[in-house]
Amino acid sequence: MRTREQLIFEHSHPGRGATDQWPHDLGPESIADLPAKLRRTRRPLLPEVGELEAVRHFTRLSQLNFSIDTHFYPLGSCTMKYNPRACNEYAMLPEFLARHPLAPESHGQGFLTCMYELQEMLKEVSGMQAVALSPMAGAHGEFAGVAMIRAYHRSRADLARNEIIVPEAAHGTNPATATMCGCVVREIPVNAEGDVDVEALKAAVGPNTAGIMLTNPSTLGVFERRIEEVARIVHAAGGLLYYDGANLNAILGKVRPGDMGFDVIHMNLHKTFSTPHGGGGPGAGAVGVSARLQPFLPIPLVGKQGERYRWLAEKDLPQSIGRLSGFMGNAGVLLRAYIYMRMLGREGMRQVGEYATLNANYLLKRLTEQGFDAAYPSRRASHEFIITLKRQARECNVTAMDFAKRLLDHGFHAPTTYFPLLVPECLLIEPTETEGKDVLDAFAAAMARIQKEAEQEPERLRSAPHTMPVRRLDDVRAAKQLDLTWKPTAQS
């Protein structure tokens, strides 16, 4: 891989610019009416570079990244499947790109048709009664879901219900979301087999229970086998069930959250429905609900009137939890998800769940054959599984972090490390269905080589990576000596 690149500010020269991109100068008279006391007096620190310099700089930066397009990226819980180019191509048709969010419905039926059909398809795969598309990320969808649960209880004057039950292995966004909704978090343990401790759940539910947030398959990579019982216990206590859809890829086309008894779900369109991760976003966290939560859905949604589509807003849903997005959410992401789902079709959905599960179980088998320890050896893998390196930590004094960094040298992005917190020195590995057997074999072989190195030359792991643009970075220094923006030196 190439070595690092200077900052764009270090390429800057006063007076340079991509002048072909600038509008023509209309002179100072064009802004003479702006009051002097409101005018900016010092130019902002933006680069002054020519177009080629800028293009070269950012192209070279891109070449410092691992990505799905360049590397196997088995990040557990993130579902790093191929992002089909067609999704980008057709979501970025000029008419869609040019459309203003507040343009009239009469001139947006093409777009609205796609949105309505997306709502319908998401209802079908999730087994829910209604879907809203505006939450802009998974955590945002979680917020909408928990807010709807609260709104539901309040509408029934059931005001004491402010506790959200969360398994200890839950993703951090779950308890953070509960807090954002003004709820109190109650954690319950998970047993040694990876299932929620049902006895602990029975003790935890009561008149204060607003609901429970669950992922299924869970964050431990295994199916919650007693889910029907869990649903009965929580419902009987008057609570609702929230489904975190982060792991939907495992069961797409095979099981539907609505059928498992969930009242509200969010789906990560940037995971299961392959919209691009973009270096950290944008996502989309569509929410689905059962009939009793339908009145509370966030607006806007798309409705159908005869053969035409229109926006449903506050007037149509007076009990809505409200507007969560400046406009209607991440429209371009939603279009990509729509295109992907249309390409998959009915059979494709089912194949996703099947092959994601096949790949995970195969890779799990190859790794355990090499001597790695599965965290839940008696369980089937879902679309992902956990390997624990606690034995290697004890015997060779190497950590999951060391393995992860050494994998980079082998040309693989590391799996998720140290999540879930429950399993020590863990790697959470999710191959996804778009990887072939040969890639999985190569990954298993690399892991075996690293294991050997851990036994014979552990220092190579502890000081990895060796071949990346930078070596291991000092995080402590980063947090203690905060350097968060470039500052020009006295001379520049």
Add this chain to the structure above:
Amino acid sequence: MAFIPHTAADVEAMLAAIGVASIEELFDEIPAALRVKSLAGIPDAMNEMEIGRLMNERARADGRPLCFIGAGAYEHHIPAAVWAITTRGEFYSAYTPYQAEASQGTLQLMYEYQTMIASLTGMEVANASLYDGASAVAEASLMAVRLNRKSKSQRILVPSTVHPHYRKVAVATASNQGLRFEELPYCTDEGCTPAGALAKYDGEDIAALVIQQPNFFGRLEDVDALTDWAHARGVPVIAVVNPTSLALLKPPGEWGNKGADIAVGEGQPLGVPLSCGGPYFGFMTTRMEYVRQMPGRIAGRTLDVNGREGFTLTLQAREQHIRRARATSNICTNQGLLMTAATIYMSLMGPQGLERTAAVSHARTCELVAGLTRLQGVRAAFKGPCFHEAVVVLDRPVAPVLQALANRGILGGLDLSEYYPELGPALLVCATETKTAADIDRCVAALGECLQSARHAPHRRPARLAQDRR
């Protein structure tokens, strides 16, 4: 087939290795009663050629009318290089940069973005973006409450001249945590927030004051007076700003005597197309002393074990994956791809290009308003300077006029009658540097015709107008 590469031989070998006879066996832990039989409601698969044809049909049906709507989403020229680079696989299909050594491209770009947006807003530090401008206002309100320890009230003052959707999103997001948003009235002659609107809050416990500049009407608020009023009472100021305007207007860091405390806004004008409303990105900047209360991802520069410079996510102890229930926010994602586009855009435009864009947009809006208000039945709503957006008042309901214009391929502006009924038949119009003098003439002429024909021959209104009337 769902982008799945396996051959039958592959599957056979894999099943044999696992020790099962079929893929179905891998689902044997799932109760049979829960298994889906078929997703009857999902249509058949389409190949790429077929979906391409369908999407092209739908796009063509929507067409590309000439757009004079602003209201929080602005059409600006986007250099071709911006999205050519942003959609490179290495940016497009990369994940959040948790493995820093494998993500130096994204991390360095974040650092460069943080530098640019902090400077543009006149502040000291930035995060690497939030979902959008509206949710950024909500997050800023929550942050201000955390910062303002002297205040117990959790009351946030928000002028009614702040974007109506932003106000709604703030309430929907933050009221569950006890925040109360109180609206400040505006002056219907001037279209901005008078000092008098704040007077009644003198001596009260206020957690924060929000100020939008330019405001939703495009009018320029007296940001110095409002900021100083708040600071004199120990009230933090949240600035909501348009990033293009900051090439010409005084940035929030220089408002009043001490500067705003938190600056947020919608980043869409910086290289992000209108795209039906999203994805956009929210920016947030603040003072260094508040950085630990700022939500969202932050990239920092540090050294590696060889003493070489590198970049990494930092101050992660604020975030959900560490603090869980005690995190500053539940936010996990940022709008990475949009932040990437904005950084490339700002680099290509530079300070001069952004200044020109702002100046020409302002000039075009002035020309548009001048042309429209020369028409009989159209007048300017407010006295006083605007920036690149303005309100005009018609002599009749706006909706049918807008529909008539739309039928001629022109989106004339945003009907304000539902948002601000006290203004009467008011229309918010915007012209950016993308509009030529000919475009403006066409809009003015079309509006003139719509008003004329209705005025002189109301009984001969085309049938379509009557049908489409709301």
